[in-house]
Amino acid sequence: MNAPPRAGNPARWLRSVALPATGQQARIGRQRMDMATLLWGVVFGAIGGGFFIYGKRQGALVPLVCGVGLMVFPYFVSNAWATVAVGALLMAIPYFVRL
Template sequence: MRETTMSMSTILWGLLFGSIGLGFFLYGKKQQAIVPLFCGLALMVFPYFVSNTFLLVAIGVALTALPYFVRI
């Protein structure tokens, strides 16, 4: 069984992206905009599954920037 340990930076990055995700989710729900809604949901959920800090930051930045470039 693989043991995973989370560093303090991973926890803080996860908290930051989860907070941004909550903002996107609430905005998308209120404005009925599908892209911010799903990006916000993804930002809140994905830190639970990614343990590498660099990968966490890369995915988080990509999901944070996605609603600014994709308008549906």
């Protein structure tokens, strides 16, 4: 059974009731993504899907590869500023590189 609610700070009570993280759970907790990184990942993933479809239909290798890169890289970058920088770079490559 849960302990009866205490007066005061509810967050403090929740921390006292919650079980401590061990092993894999502790490692995952340290690598937590924040909301900005998650939203930027969704935005760049959608843009990457567009690049991928365009590259596939036009037979253009550079947009195809950049589209895959835009869809995959947010899984490996955990900083919001780095996500924006890498995403902007991958979006600019097809404009400057023509094969």
